[in-house]
Amino acid sequence: MANASIAVGTLDRPVRYGSISRDRKWALRWSYFFLVLFAAFFLLPPIYMLITSLKSSAEISAAQNPWWVYAPTLSNYIELLTQNQYLIFFRNSALVSVCVVTITMLISVFAAFALARMKFWGSATIATGVFLTYLVPDTLLFIPLFKMFAFVRDWTDIELMNHWWTMIILYPTLSVPFATWIMIGYFASIPKELDEAALIDGATWFQTLTKIFIPVAMPGIIAAMIFSFTVSWAQFLYPLAFTTSTSELVLPVGIVTTLIKGDVFNWGQIMTGALLGAAPPLIIYAFLMDYYIAGLTAGSTKG
DSSP states (O other), X not given: OHHHHHHHHHHHHXXXXXXXXXXXXXXXXXXXXXXXXXXXHHHHHHHHHHHXXXXXXXXXXXXXXXXXXXXXXXXXXXXXXXXXXXXXXXXXXXXXXXXXXXXXXXXXXXXXXXXXXXXXXXXXXXXXXXXXXXXXXXXXXXXXXXXXXXXXXXXXXXXXXXXXXHHHHHXXXXXXXXXXXHHHHHHHHSOHHHHHHHHHTTOOHHHXXXXXXXXXXXXXXXXXXXXXXXXXXXXXXXXXXXXXXXXXXXXHHHHHHHHEETTEEOHHHHHHHHHXXXXXXXXXXXXXXHHHHHHHTGGGGOO
């Protein structure tokens, strides 16, 4: 009887392993199918933008295959990069983004450390409120901001409208809440023994933050910085509503307002400007993607 059971078990194993192997093959096939579908859905638009940027205006308007370049040209890139306007837009966006990232990190790191490690009455409620603030759409915020700017102008004679540096004041309202929420999750995932040992050794809370938590939480800080940069670089509504002069525009609004004149669309330069504008975030994500993923997933490993 024992030999029979061993024989039956021996016969069952190839079938079981074969079933697992077949299931794995089908899972891989479906995974590759959806991966290709996902890649096609998200890569076709930038590929089409690249193809269009290499065409002349005559070829774009001609009734030809839109996915093929018959006479490649770099004239759109040359014309755009030699225009002083586009360089001004790029400079404004770069200055605004760097300043916003700096302000966001100075606020969010200290706020997240206080809410995650320095427990006090109402800290959990405040942390939840910070995240709920991020969920408020910016389309609902720019009208109250208009009222606030008018109030500042009436009381101080300081005109905040139509200045590129005004975006440095506005963008942190979008970046600080989410960056703080990311940092709260990362700080909360760090073992409590670290700060307890530092406090026992006589370190202050500031020393604990700067010498222990910031080096350990660097992936989370980088993730928050990438998010803040992306928000400030790609924001469209606020600069469209608060700036009008060409010299004060940032890149997303400048491309649309200067390259679209009435019902005339300069598609070649529009696509070129969009590709050049997408290059800085693309480069940052390419080199720091691992840190970004680690920072966003840090809260899931708490404890």
